[in-house]
Amino acid sequence: xxxxNQATKEIQLKIVYYGPPQGGKTSNLEKVxxxxxxxxxxxxxxxxxxxNSDRTLFFDFLPLETTVIRGxxxxxQLFTVPGQVIYNTTRQLVLRxxxxxxxxxxxxxxxxxxxxxxxxxxxxxxxxxxxxxxxIPYVLQYNKRDLPNAAPVDYLEYLLNNRDTQVPSFxxxxxxxxxxxxxxxxxxxxxxxxxxxxxxxKAA
Amino acid sequence: xxTLPLLIxxxxxxxxxxxxxxxxxxxxxxxxxxxxxxxxxxxxGDAGEMDTATLGAxxxxxxxxxxxxxxxxxxxxxxxxxxxxxxxxxxxxxVGDFGFLAVxxxxxxxxxxxxxxxxxVVTHISRQLTAARARSPEDGLDxxxxxxxxxxxxxxxxxxxx
Numbered sequence: 001x002x003x004x005n006q007a008t009k010e011i012q013l014k015i016v017y018y019g020p021p022q023g024g025k026t027s028n029l030e031k032v033x034x035x036x037x038x039x040x041x042x043x044x045x046x047x048x049x050x051x052n053s054d055r056t057l058f059f060d061f062l063p064l065e066t067t068v069i070r071g072x073x074x075x076x077q078l079f080t081v082p083g084q085v086i087y088n089t090t091r092q093l094v095l096r097x098x099x100x101x102x103x104x105x106x107x108x109x110x111x112x113x114x115x116x117x118x119x120x121x122x123x124x125x126x127x128x129x130x131x132x133x134x135x136i137p138y139v140l141q142y143n144k145r146d147l148p149n150a151a152p153v154d155y156l157e158y159l160l161n162n163r164d165t166q167v168p169s170f171x172x173x174x175x176x177x178x179x180x181x182x183x184x185x186x187x188x189x190x191x192x193x194x195x196x197x198x199x200x201x202k203a204a
Numbered sequence: 205x206x207t208l209p210l211l212i213x214x215x216x217x218x219x220x221x222x223x224x225x226x227x228x229x230x231x232x233x234x235x236x237x238x239x240x241x242x243x244x245x246x247x248x249g250d251a252g253e254m255d256t257a258t259l260g261a262x263x264x265x266x267x268x269x270x271x272x273x274x275x276x277x278x279x280x281x282x283x284x285x286x287x288x289x290x291x292x293x294x295x296x297x298x299v300g301d302f303g304f305l306a307v308x309x310x311x312x313x314x315x316x317x318x319x320x321x322x323x324x325v326v327t328h329i330s331r332q333l334t335a336a337r338a339r340s341p342e343d344g345l346d347x348x349x350x351x352x353x354x355x356x357x358x359x360x361x362x363x364x365x366x
Contacts, residue, residue, distance in 0.1 A: 049268040051241040052207050052301070053346050058265040086242060089258045090265050 002099050002195055004072075012075045013191050014097050015184075018122050019104035020114040021055070021083030024143035027174035028104060029062045029078055032184060035177060042066060056082040059094050076188060083118065092125050100191045101138035102183055104174070105160055107150035116159055133163065137190035140169035141183045146176060207240045208302060208345040209337035216246055222328040223248035230321040232309035233292065237329060238263055239303040243347035254308070263296050263306045286315050297322050302333045 003012040017025040026048065033046040044063035051057050060080040067073055081091040103122065105115045126132055142156045153171055161169055168186050172179025223235045227249040234249035236256060242264030244256060267285055274282045287294040289311050295318050297305045305326055309318050337344075 047272060049265070049272060051346075053241075055241065057241060058268050086257055086261045087265075090261060093265075 002191075004195075008073075009071055010073045010075060011195070012077060013099045013188075013195070014077045014079065015100045015102065015187055015191070016095055016098045017078065017080040017102045017104055018091070018095075018118070019083060019141075019143075020106055020111060020118040023083060023104045023106040023111070023115075024141075024172070024174040025080040025083070025104045026050075026054075026056055026060050027143075028102070028141070028172075028180050028183070029060045029080055031174055031177045031180045032064070032078065033062050036064065036181075038064065038066060055084070056080055057087075058082065058090060074192075078184075088121065088125070091121075092128055095125055095129060095131075098131070098136060100187045101133075101136055102141055102187055103138060103160070104141045104143050104172075105156060107142050107144045107156060107171075108147055109149050109151045112151065112155075112159060115156075119160055137187065137194055139167055139183055139187050139190070141172050141174075141179060142169060143172045143174050143179075145171045145178070146173040207347065208245065209333055210340050210343045210345060211245075211336055215332055215336050218332045219246050219329055220248055222325050222332075226307075226321055226325045230307075230309065230318050231313050232307050232318060234308040235325070236260060236263075236306045237299070237303060238306055239345075239347050240264065240301070241347055245303065245347075249308075259306065259308075263294070263304060267296055267298070267304055284319065286319075288315070295319060295322060297326050299326050299333075300330050302330065305329065 003010075005011075017028055019025050029046060033043065036043055042065040044065075047061040048056070049058035049060070059082070062078040064076045064078065065073060066076075079094050081087070081094045101122070103119060105111075123133060126136065140156075140160055142153055144150060153169075157169060161167060170179045170183045170186070172183065174180050219237055223237065223246065226232065227235050232249060234247065234251050234254070234256075236247040236259070237245045238260040239245055242261035244260045247256060267282070270282050270285050274280070283298045285296040291311055292308050293311050293315065295307045295309070295315055297307070297319070299305055305322060307318055307322055
């Protein structure tokens with residue numbers, strides 16, 4: 001849930017990158033951390049709790065700060081979740097307090113089943129937290145577009161972007177940085193829009 | 205990089221014997237040897253209804269988070285983690301770079317005695333795994349790559365022939 005601290009003039013928003021194992025969630029954060037253009041003290045350290053084989057064990061965490069709303073410092077906390085089946089409870093822990101989601105799908109044909117299962121798992125885990133995709137802004141990222149066995153975007157849209165309301169989706173190659181910032185900018189814009197809309201409603 | 209050396213049945217037998225003796229002498233309920241990724245290598249004791257797979261994953265998560273905190277507070281290393289409960293407590297001991305020993309024990313047993321006996325098991329397991337690594341230094345296991353918790357790709361039904 002978005003934290004608004006009137007005393008310190010700070011807003012904190014949590015974005016979680018969700019998706020199947022080895023799909024590119026960590027690569028997204030690594031690219032953002034390496035290439036984002038902000039003041040040095042506005043970009044925190046990328047904390048990665050990973051195994052020896054560089055698979056996310058608990059989460060990756062990257063804090064980013066910017067002044068988007070006049071007078072308020074806006075802090076975005078970017079998290080990734082571990083993708084493997086065994087870490088489902090861990091994913092539920094990381095999802096707590098989530099404000100926005102980026103679902104990073106693996107575009108390879110052989111990963112379609114995993115993409116769909118992981119998407120369903122995300123919905124189930126949100127339900128355990130009394131949340132749903134109806135009230136949490138999310139975007140889809142179709143990663144690994146650079147690979148030769150990448151399925152067509154239309155196919156991924158058919159499989160994953162088929163709810164009552166379609167959401168923004170982005171083709172990406174996170175390892176090259178393509179589509180990473182477009183995805184991040186869209187989810188942050190959606191979150192800020194929701195925040196401002198809700199604040200306006202409360203003020204009225 | 206592999207998380208574990210290649211293991212043979214003798215390695216597991218030795219670890220099982222060490223864990224079994226430890227559970228008996230310390231009064232613990234359950235002892236698990238978990239690899240760095242949270243996958244259970246072997247266990248002894250009475251798990252009852254406990255979801256040991258999730259316990260292993262969360263124990264590894266907790267240890268990783270605690271190690272990250274120790275870097276922030278400028279401590280050199282974390283070797284153990286203790287969770288005190290009302291009914292059952294949990295002690296996690298680092299087994300070098302091989303993994304962790306996670307021990308569930310009744311809350312009325314003092315953590316000091318569990319830790320004391322646990323250190324002997326850690327030494328025993330470390331020694332066995334070091335010998336296993338020396339047998340085949342180039343080979344190893346990574347249980348997270350095997351993704352052993354997900355059984356879906358193992359067997360598929362053959363399509364019906366017309």
